[in-house]
Amino acid sequence: MSRIELSHIDKFYGKNHVLKDLNLVIEDGDFMTLLGPSGCGKTTTLRVVSGLEKPQHGNIYMDGQEIVNAAEANFAPPSKRNLNLVFQSYALWPHMTVNDNVGFGLKIRKEPADVIAKKVAGALERMQIAEFGKRYPTELSGGQQQRVAIARAIVSEPRLLLLDEPLSNLDAKLRVDMRSELKRLHHETGTTIIYVTHDQVEALTMSTKIALFRLGELVQVAPPLELYDNPCNLYTADFIGNPSINFVKGTAEVTAAGMTVESPVGQLEFKRADMTEAAPQSGKLDIILGIRPEQLSISRQKDEQHWVEGHVYSGMPAGSETLVSVKVGDQTMLTVKELGSTHYGGDEKVYLGFTPAHINVFDAASENLIKYCR
């Protein structure tokens, strides 16, 4: 349990500037996910926190105590930070048994043998692999190795647990199981967790907060649902959500009362109260509407709720849900997500509708959010 504060962190690999003036606070007990495409600096951030990498600038505080002060070349060694790390490759030592792997850190700390044995057994028990203690890592399946790696990390009851894409080497089904396992672990131990992933579903389902990265910079830090409902800009909106959000180009006229939008999906009115601080006070501008596929409803008949005429491009029923691509006008392609399974024929004429208050509006020039989802 601890509070981590990263302040003005800069990290270079040679001339490559991988972390750019990073500021991030991770509150005590958070499950903070660092999310972003590969190469955006999320793993580097994790390694900087762990102490395996030294940043060139900036400070890191752990519970108010300075653990990194780049200006004074003060870098606390990893072992002094009371944290542990689960590597993407698991990094299990192949020449040691599971027991020895898990008990290694305790042995280094010269804890008595009986205490070590008890703690190791406890950690294996918690990860439900108690019977594998005497095996070697190569004799275990990928999922079991993963559990050993986590057991090794939690056996010393660290205040901070770092996880570097731990589930990326597992198959899809195991991944879902481990997700709930990790969430349970967080719930039971209350340890602060920093979790690195490029999988937005992992991020959305597990975290209490998500920090979204782009090219070494933080784009947005927010709880998962807030990130989903009100992405601060087009990048976040596009990155979060599967299937991706629909973008529709349009123009808007802003007045003191609100905003009127002209777009291929019709004329829309938005209230001033729903608009963000980034929105202009008045004037005309190009905007982009962000409509989540599940916000769109589809109908074969035109009515009050379905006013946008379009043609089915392709329908993809998947049992519990159906995705339909609909072409509106010449330019716009919208993805609609409908619960249940309905069959739509190609080129069938359909009508779409949505609740204008629920959708996002972005400034096309600055790419920032100018209207919240309500």
Next chain:
Amino acid sequence: MRPAEQNYSKTRRLKNQIKAVVTNPYNVIVLIAIILLTYLIVFPLVDMLSTTFELSQRDLRSVRGGVAGEFTFYYWQRLLASDLTWSMLVRPLLNSLLVGACVSVCAIVIGAVLAWLMVRSDLPFKPFFSLAVIIPYMIPSWVKSQAWLSMFKTPRLGGAPGFIASMLTSMGISNESIEAILGPIAYGPLAVIIVLSLHYYAYTYLLVSGALNSINSELEEMGEIQGASKTLILRKITLPLVLPAMLSGVILTFSKAIGTFGVINYLGSPAGFRTLSSELYSNIRSLNTQTGFAMAILMIAIASLAVFVNQKIIGTRRSYATIGGKGGRSMPIGLHGWKPVITVILFIFFIFAIIMPVIILVVESCMLKEGTYSLANFTLHYWIGDGDPNIMEGVPGIFKNSNFLNSLKNSLMLTFVNGIFGTIIGQILGYICAKGRGTFHGKLVEQLVFIPYLIPSVAFGGIYLSMFSKPQTLFGVTLLPPLYGTFALLTITSVVKHLPFASRAGTSNMLQISGELEEAATIEGAGFFKRFIKIVFPLSKGGFLSGFMLIFVSIMKELDLIILLMTPTTSTLPYLAFQYQNQNSPQASDCVAIVMFSIVFLVYALANIFGDADLASSMGG
């Protein structure tokens, strides 16, 4: 945006920085390594260079008004631009290049073809062939020359004629005709090139088969799916992929071949065929140290040039061989109708290149008088006989000979001490090279360690001889007494000369250990030494063993390197054999060579049975 770089304490920064450097054993080890490497490699090189510009006492007469120890161009001028240049430099140089080029071509062809057959084809008797193919690597090249002489020696040079000459004589052919037929085969460039090719193809074989093994067979299968024929696949896919390994083989072979001395001494000199390395040896032997060193510098320059060209050609393609890790599952390529033909050719090749030399040596070692092929002539005298004044001036058989026992003890001690020290040092340097990839200190160590590779063995022995014959002092404090004639000098020389191999083996070994395994231990609070003992060492045991093997085999048969350092008390088996041969007692020499070969083979077999030692893996790229 950034709050003005804060107010921080510069003294605290300095204190923290110093603390970080000093308390990290890794830094200390790197520092020690760089200091030692500089002292043991750069200093001797500089010393060697400056010696060639210093007038020596014994050449005072040749330089008018010269003062001993003064700066002079005398030696370089004599070597590069005088009447002697042709006979001293140009002819030997051309001979060296001829040998180097021919041996490289032959060795690369033999080695690459064998590697392909062994790894990729459905050749029968593979287990046998793959063992047989390694044996030439374990028989020193000068032993092969000895065997060659036993076979082809002509009566001209005194001593008994070889096997074929005796046959011809018994068929009533005159000595003159024998000389005309066998002369060009027995001595001179052809003999040298054949013997060296049969020796050095092992390098290419090991490197190329390693590369072939690591190529993902899917790459070749893809070519097949695209409709390419087998030969086209071989030419357009396989060959380019193993090209870097082949070029490494060429460089290794070329620089070894131009630096070799033993074979030239046995097979070249009798026909007046001399190369730079044999000139270098005789110059240093006859105390023309300056001229010898100047020649060594030229040879270093040639070797450096070859390496440079090689790097330019290979460039970034170095890493080809490591692509894909799923080799081994590949379907062997059918030889079809060629199978019996190729098998027979290989058997003949092995019989002539490997089995014959060994058999010849064994047979000859049991012959009282060489060249007399009658049952009565067979004896174990040279093995276990008591001294007989009529044979070899009364020297007893080797197992009753204190010289032999002493040399055996020396050789075993030297190889074990070197194997252990060399491997440990090599692994540590390899660790620095692997972990320090891309950093300044990593590159520096890598470069320093590589230098001995470029220095011809004979010259390397010469430099160390001249350097360590005087006491080593620092600011008036004697660090080392004169080491001439001591075991310590042999050890230092051999360890340093073999550093390039040892550390390359170490590097490839260390690169196989994922950095995360060590980082995981760092996180758990394990310090440097704990990590090395608990994680790095156990994971690299196989590599340690391979590295040990490589050094052991190499030093056991080493002659060129230590020949200048030898004294009667520090004599090793190869040197003893060399001496017997020069005293015209080939049987005794054969006995020593057989013992030495047996030891090498035994250790290799043990390492293979009890560990996963792999010579190829430690050759690196």
